[in-house]
Amino acid sequence: MKPFGWQLVAASSLSLALAHAEMRPQYGGTAHMLLGSAPNSLDPVSPQADPFTAGKLLHLIYDTLVSINDSDNIQPELAVSWEVDKDRKHWRFRLRPGVKFEDGSPLTADLVATSLRQVNTWSVFPEGDSIEIDLQQADDLLPAELSLTKNAIVKRNESAPSGTGPFRVGKWESGKRLVLTANEEYWGGRPFLNSVEIEFGSSYRDQETALELGRADLVEIATEQARRLETGARHVSESGPLELLALVFAHEAQSTNESKLRQALTLCIDRISIRDVLLGGQGDLAAGILPNWITGYEFLFATEMDVRKAQEARGEVSQAPVWMLGYNSRDPISKVVAERIALNARDVGLRVQLASGANADVQLVRIRLESMNPGIALKTAAVRLGLPEPKLEGVSMQQVYEAEAALLQGQKIIPLFHVPVVYGVGGAVKGWKARLDGSWPLTDVWLGH
Amino acid sequence: MNPPVYNGRKPHMSDRRFVRTVVLSLTLLCLLATSSAASNWSGAEMEFTGKIASITGPAAVSLIIRNHSSLVESDVTAIAAELRSEFVGAGLRLVAADQAAASVEVTLSENVQGYLWIAKVQQGANTPVVTMIKLPRAGPAVAARKTTQMAIAKIHLWSQDDRILDVGVIDSPPRLMILEPERIVLYSRLSSGQWQQDQEFPISHVRPWPRDLRGRLVLRKDHLFDAYLPGVACAASSAGTLSVDCNQSDDPWPLGGGAFALNAFFSPTRNFFTGVLTPGVGKQNTVTAFYSAAPIARDKYALWVFAASDGQIHTVDGIRDLAVPTTGWGSEVASVKSSCGTGWQLLATSNSDGNRPDTVRAYQFPDRDPVAVSEAVDLGGPVVALWTEQSGSTALAVSRSLRTGRYEAFRLAISCGE
Numbered sequence: 001m002k003p004f005g006w007q008l009v010a011a012s013s014l015s016l017a018l019a020h021a022e023m024r025p026q027y028g029g030t031a032h033m034l035l036g037s038a039p040n041s042l043d044p045v046s047p048q049a050d051p052f053t054a055g056k057l058l059h060l061i062y063d064t065l066v067s068i069n070d071s072d073n074i075q076p077e078l079a080v081s082w083e084v085d086k087d088r089k090h091w092r093f094r095l096r097p098g099v100k101f102e103d104g105s106p107l108t109a110d111l112v113a114t115s116l117r118q119v120n121t122w123s124v125f126p127e128g129d130s131i132e133i134d135l136q137q138a139d140d141l142l143p144a145e146l147s148l149t150k151n152a153i154v155k156r157n158e159s160a161p162s163g164t165g166p167f168r169v170g171k172w173e174s175g176k177r178l179v180l181t182a183n184e185e186y187w188g189g190r191p192f193l194n195s196v197e198i199e200f201g202s203s204y205r206d207q208e209t210a211l212e213l214g215r216a217d218l219v220e221i222a223t224e225q226a227r228r229l230e231t232g233a234r235h236v237s238e239s240g241p242l243e244l245l246a247l248v249f250a251h252e253a254q255s256t257n258e259s260k261l262r263q264a265l266t267l268c269i270d271r272i273s274i275r276d277v278l279l280g281g282q283g284d285l286a287a288g289i290l291p292n293w294i295t296g297y298e299f300l301f302a303t304e305m306d307v308r309k310a311q312e313a314r315g316e317v318s319q320a321p322v323w324m325l326g327y328n329s330r331d332p333i334s335k336v337v338a339e340r341i342a343l344n345a346r347d348v349g350l351r352v353q354l355a356s357g358a359n360a361d362v363q364l365v366r367i368r369l370e371s372m373n374p375g376i377a378l379k380t381a382a383v384r385l386g387l388p389e390p391k392l393e394g395v396s397m398q399q400v401y402e403a404e405a406a407l408l409q410g411q412k413i414i415p416l417f418h419v420p421v422v423y424g425v426g427g428a429v430k431g432w433k434a435r436l437d438g439s440w441p442l443t444d445v446w447l448g449h
Numbered sequence: 450m451n452p453p454v455y456n457g458r459k460p461h462m463s464d465r466r467f468v469r470t471v472v473l474s475l476t477l478l479c480l481l482a483t484s485s486a487a488s489n490w491s492g493a494e495m496e497f498t499g500k501i502a503s504i505t506g507p508a509a510v511s512l513i514i515r516n517h518s519s520l521v522e523s524d525v526t527a528i529a530a531e532l533r534s535e536f537v538g539a540g541l542r543l544v545a546a547d548q549a550a551a552s553v554e555v556t557l558s559e560n561v562q563g564y565l566w567i568a569k570v571q572q573g574a575n576t577p578v579v580t581m582i583k584l585p586r587a588g589p590a591v592a593a594r595k596t597t598q599m600a601i602a603k604i605h606l607w608s609q610d611d612r613i614l615d616v617g618v619i620d621s622p623p624r625l626m627i628l629e630p631e632r633i634v635l636y637s638r639l640s641s642g643q644w645q646q647d648q649e650f651p652i653s654h655v656r657p658w659p660r661d662l663r664g665r666l667v668l669r670k671d672h673l674f675d676a677y678l679p680g681v682a683c684a685a686s687s688a689g690t691l692s693v694d695c696n697q698s699d700d701p702w703p704l705g706g707g708a709f710a711l712n713a714f715f716s717p718t719r720n721f722f723t724g725v726l727t728p729g730v731g732k733q734n735t736v737t738a739f740y741s742a743a744p745i746a747r748d749k750y751a752l753w754v755f756a757a758s759d760g761q762i763h764t765v766d767g768i769r770d771l772a773v774p775t776t777g778w779g780s781e782v783a784s785v786k787s788s789c790g791t792g793w794q795l796l797a798t799s800n801s802d803g804n805r806p807d808t809v810r811a812y813q814f815p816d817r818d819p820v821a822v823s824e825a826v827d828l829g830g831p832v833v834a835l836w837t838e839q840s841g842s843t844a845l846a847v848s849r850s851l852r853t854g855r856y857e858a859f860r861l862a863i864s865c866g867e
Contacts, residue, residue, distance in 0.1 A: 023760055023780035023800075024720055024740050025661045071854075072562045098657070189660035190718070240561075292517075296558040296565030299517060300579060372561060397565060398581055436561060444660070 025431055029447035030195045033218040034207045038175040038200035043161045044152040045119050051384075052368035052421070055149035056439050057198070060180055062152035062163035065093055065112070066143050068372045070436045072294075074143045078107065078153055078164065088138035093146075094130045099187045101155045102162040102169070115153045116146075140395040144373035148380070166191045166443040176200060192431075192446035208424065217426040217447070218440070224280035224333055226422040235425040239438030241283050241291050241418035242369040245337065247325075248385050249362045252410040257317045261350065262411045265323075267310035268348040269341055271303065275417060278336050283419030289381050289404055291418040293436075295374050297401050301408060303415075310348040322351040326360025337416075338364045368421060372437045374400045378407075387412055490528055493584050497566050498535035500580045501553055504570045507540035511549035518559040525557060559586070599789050599865060601796070601811055601826045606845075606858040607644075613847045613856040614664030615834050617674055627858075628666045628676055630658055633683065633693060650693035654681050661720040665702055668839045677702040680717030701727050706839070709744040709751050721758045731767020739763075743784035743837060745793045745814050752814060754795055756780045762797075764817060773818055779807060781835035783844040787863035790822055791815065794863050796844050798832045799825060806851055807832040811863055829857060 039054035040046050044062055048054035065079040079093040099107035109126030116124045116131070123134040133142065145151065155162040160169070166188060167180035180196040202210070207219035208229070221229060221236060223243070229236050253259040271285045284291060287303035314320065325342060327334040338354055341364070345352040352362075367384050369377045375392050378400060382390050388410070390403035407413070421438040431445045514532065516525045532555065536543055546552055554569040564584040571577045607616060607625060617626035623638035624647075632651050636644040664678040672687035682698035685691060701712035702722070711730065713722040716738075724738040730753050737757040744751040747766075755763040756779070761772045779798030786793055794811040797819075808825035809832065828848040833856075835846045843862045850857055 023756065023758065026758065027719055070561060072560075185657065187657050189658055189662065192660060292558070292560070294560055296560035296583075297567055297579075297581065299556065299558070300567065300569065374560075397560075397583060398579075401579060401581070 025192045025444070025446040026448070027190075027192050027446070028194050030197055031193050031217045031429065031442065031445065031447065032215065033196060033198045034202040034210055034216045034220070035198060035200050036202060036204065036207070036220055041174075042169060042172060042178075043156075044149050044154060051149070052370060052438070055370060057178075058149050058152060059165065059439060060167045060196070060442060061165045061169060062149075062154060063099075063165050064148070064152050065146045068144060068147050068437070070372070072372050072374070074147070077147075078112070079146075082143065084142075088140060089135045091133040091135070091142055092127070092130050093133070096187060097129065099164050100185050101164055102183070103155070103157060105155065105162075107153070107164055111155050112153050115155070116151060118154075119150050141373070141375045141379075141392065144371060144376045144395075147373075148370060148376065167196060170195060188443070191443045193442065196442055211424045211426055214426065214428075217429050219424045221422040221424045222333070223282045223419045223422055224278065226282050226420070227280045229424060235427065235429075235432075237423045237425050237432060237434040238420040239422075239434065240293050240436035241420045242294075242436070242438060243283075243419045243421055244286060244289060244291075244365075244367050244369065244381065244415060245417040245419065246286070246289070246365055246367075246385070247341070247362050247414040247416065248365050248387075249412050250360070252412045259411055260313045260316050261320055262414070264310040264313040264348055265345055265350055265352075266414050267304075267306045267313065268344045268350070269414075269416065270305055270344050271416060272305070274337055274340050278333065278340065279417065279419060282422075283417045286415035286418045288415055289385070289407065289413065290369070290374055290377055290400075294369075294372065294377060295397065295400065295404075297397065300401070301405075301415075307348060314349045320350055321361075322353055323361045324355035324359060325352050325362050325364065326355050327364040328366070329356045331366070334364050334366065368438070375403075378404055382407060385413060490524075490531065490584070493566070493582065494528065494531040494535045495538075497555075497568070497582050498532060498539045498541075500582065501536075501568045501570060502539040502541055504568075504578050504580060505541065505551045505553070505572065507542075508550040509542040509544045509548060510536070511546040511552045512536065512543055512555065513553070514555045514557070516557045518557045518564055520557055520559075520564070528557065599794075599811060599822045599863060601809060601823050602862045602864045603826050603828075604860040604862075606860055608855050608857045610855055612662075612849075613834070613858055614662060614678070615666045615676075615836060616845050616847065616858040617666040617668050618838070618845065618860065619668070626666055626674060628664045628678075630662055630664075630678075633666075633674075633676055635691075648691060650683075650695075652676070652678065652681065652683060652695050654678070654695070655697060656680060656717070659716075659718050659720060663715075663720055663834065665834075665836060667703055677715070679715055679719070701725075704742050705744050705751075705837075707841075709746075711742075711744070711753070713739075713742065730765045733765055733767060733770060736765055736770060737761075737763060740780035741782050741835065743782045743795055745784055745795060746786075754782055754784070754814075756782050756797075762819075764814075771817065775819060779832065781832050781846075783835045783837045785811075785837060785844050785861070785863055786841045787865070789863050789865035794822060795819065796835065796846075796861060798828075798835060806830050807848060809835070809846060809861060823863070826861070828859065 037050040037053055039057055040048055044058050063078045065077060067075045067077050069075050078096050080096045082093045084091045109131050113124045113126045113131050125132055166183055166186045168183050170179035170181040172178050178198045182191045182194055184190050204222040210216035211219045226236055253262055275283055285303050287301035288298040292298035325338050327338040342352040370380045371377045375395055378390050387407050390407055392403050425432050428447045429445050430448045433441050514529045551570055551572045556567045558565045558567055563586040565581055567581040569577050569579050611629055613627055615628040625636040627634045632649050634649040635647045637647050639645050659679055667675045673685040676683040680697060681695055682700050683693050683695035685693050701714045704711045704713050712727045714725045715722050721738050721740050724736045726734050736755055737759055739755040739757045742753055742755045744753050750766055753765045757763050762775045762778055764771050764773050777800045779800050781798040783796050784793055791813050794813055796809050796811055799808040806827050806829050808827050810821055810825040811823035812819035813822050830849045830851040832846055832848045837844050843860050846859045846861055848857050
């Protein structure tokens with residue numbers, strides 16, 4: 001496994017020919033963005049079909065008490081400081097003064113407590129300029145959990161939810177279009193842009209065309225297309241490889257034979273060819289749920305292809321069932337990857353047939369990690385993958401490793417790849433700093449001359 | 450008639466002494482950076498070995514060390530040697546794999562937080578035991594620069610995680626003032642060479658700061674300093690116990706002093722000067738909104754160079770306002786007086802959108818158009834502040850390192866070279 005390239009952290013960008021000298025950030029202008037999926041709702045508590053993209057978008061409108069930076073350090077947002085008592089159950093977060101909601105009302109401890117109670121079972125109560133959270137069990141991951149989108153602080157009016165974020169909702173045509181305008185009163189400083197217009201429901205092809213024609217400033221790029229686009233005069237921005245492609249069985253291995261067959265499947269998949277050919281060379285081979293750049297220990301889980309061992313494992317079981325392999329039929333990459341896995345399986349005597357719908361024995365899934373914090377990333381990924389809740393009592397990497405090793409031991413999941421989330425950035429956009437977590441730094445970008 | 454001067458140089462420091470001092474400082478800083486990098490792992494090997502020994506007990510072990518991190522080979526070699534030494538100190542006997550009671554595979558790995566050292570301990574047919582420790586990633590080092598006909602000497606002054614808007618330096622006795630968004634911090638230098646925080650003064654402000662916040666510290670003769678931020682002005686007390694008083698203020702910021710006294714109004718909600726000048730350059734009281742400005746002394750007047758917010762560089766001489774052709778200039782300019790060339794050089798940042806390191810290069814204005822007279826000096830990240838110091842012969846630059854994210858303050862001076 002290659003060391004993580006810090007110089008390539010999250011981003012690859014091509015130099016742009018500049019007609020003007022680039023200056024300090026400039027105020028004004030509207031950035032146009034195209035996205036494939038739309039959020040179901042602009043309320044952070046609503047379940048989302050694409051929680052990753054919705055989360056990035058909602059963070060433009062709402063703030064959380066804290067956030068996580070690219071070094072996995074907790075940063076103050078609406079909370080300026082926090083403390084925990086000795087038993088790690090009683091937390092106190094002091095709120096930032098002078099913050100206002102979109103409707104002009106001030107941020108108060110009452111409103112924050114109400115917002116957090118709505119989505120959590122914690123005991124949350126206001127205390128002066130702070131809120132206090134009492135937990136049933138000690139949990140060092142609480143600050144990282146508070147950085148999740150679902151814990152964004154929302155004031156719910158009769159009309160619409162109101163946030164404190166850098167942008168305000170100017171216009172919302174559900175599922176089609178969203179116009180965000182700069183929050184002049186934003187506690188972190190007004191964004192440079194006057195507004196952001198986001199259109200939803202565009203295919204990758206349409207997005208790429210719009211970027212080429214200058215009709216869009218920011219678009220999503222299909223992972224497998226990233227290398228091709230880098231060779232043109234475009235600016236391609238990548239997150240850290242945080243999207244997991246994996247095979248997930250409907251249940252854990254129930255018998256020794258089942259365990260051996262799954263081991264055979266794990267060993268027979270030609271990950272290198274799939275990545276280099278089908279994924280356009282993007283991403284890393286995955287052996288764990290969490291990528292090595294987040295944990296540093298992923299290499300401890302073996303990932304090498306070994307056809308001979310796979311055949312041996314298969315040979316130890318007389319009768320192998322036919323596995324129905326499900327995939328997202330609307331995702332062309334999932335289809336070709338699933339087909340390739342079925343071929344690899346056949347080479348060692350396993351029978352895998354492609355299937356669509358919910359009747360599959362094993363599903364090819366793609367999920368994007370929602371947090372840079374290893375503990376929270378593992379917890380949220382486990383939920384989305386249908387894995388048992390990891391037993392995490394602390395935040396040390398040793399504990400996260402042991403929890404992840406236990407999840408993998410159940411053989412319900414076979415990790416395949418970690419790939420980056422890729423965006424195309426127009427030449428007029430300045431100050432775009434790709435972040436490892438794939439968030440959109442729209443607060444800090446400006447439009448050049 | 451003597452040519453106008455920006456501010457008099459300290460009389461006790463000759464040009465040659467000044468250059469020698471700069472070169473010596475750079476050399477010392479390089480040496481310091483080298484020695485600090487070598488001692489980063491102190492204590493970590495012992496802790497790590499202790500964890501491994503608690504698994505194996507005092508036994509004969511084999512040891513393999515792999516590097517999966519961005520550590521350079523020399524660091525890996527040093528760490529490996531120290532680990533082997535610590536193993537022996539912990540009562541472990543290093544032997545060949547076929548004679549070992551336990552095999553230890555150490556991997557020097559890393560993640561977003563920093564380095565992660567992992568040991569996988571295999572004892573017989575037991576399930577391997579994994580233990581690990583994490584370590585912070587190493588800090589930046591100062592790189593030396595090659596000299597050319599005229600060179601910019603870069604002296605690293607200060608580095609910190611928190612945002613720096615501007616710095617002020619008093620050489621004797623050594624004091625450093627750091628202007629941050631919410632406070633002004635004063636440091637003094639101990640005889641050991643270490644900086645010690647003396648005092649800090651909060652900056653009160655009613656409105657949220659604008660994004661791309663800027664500020665300026667100006668050293669004064671009758672009191673220690675004034676500080677300017679968008680919509681806020683702070684002044685240090687002139688007598689008695691030092692205190693700092695900050696008020697909402699739209700007073701203009703000083704751009705130059707002495708013979709080049711010029712002030713300009715700064716937008717309280719943005720990141721640029723509005724273009725309104727006081728008292729003005731000759732007959733010109735307004736110019737295009739700009740990010741920075743600096744004077745170049747002429748025989749009978751001063752040529753002011755403005756980095757305008759429209760992306761152009763303008764020169765203003767009191768009568769004419771001309772856009773001058775420049776290639777790749779950024780938004781920060783500052784002038785310095787030297788004994789080289791025409792005696793006045795303009796330091797200008799390179800263009801950048803914040804994702805590439807800015808550089809600073811020296812230019813002269815033999816006529817109207819600028820001519821580059823030095824190689825570009827890399828400041829490691831976007832330059833967020835560049836101001837001429839009170840002496841007029843040096844400038845202070847603040848950049849945000851793209852590698853570490855830390856704010857770095859530098860003093861820049863012109864060296865005439867060989």
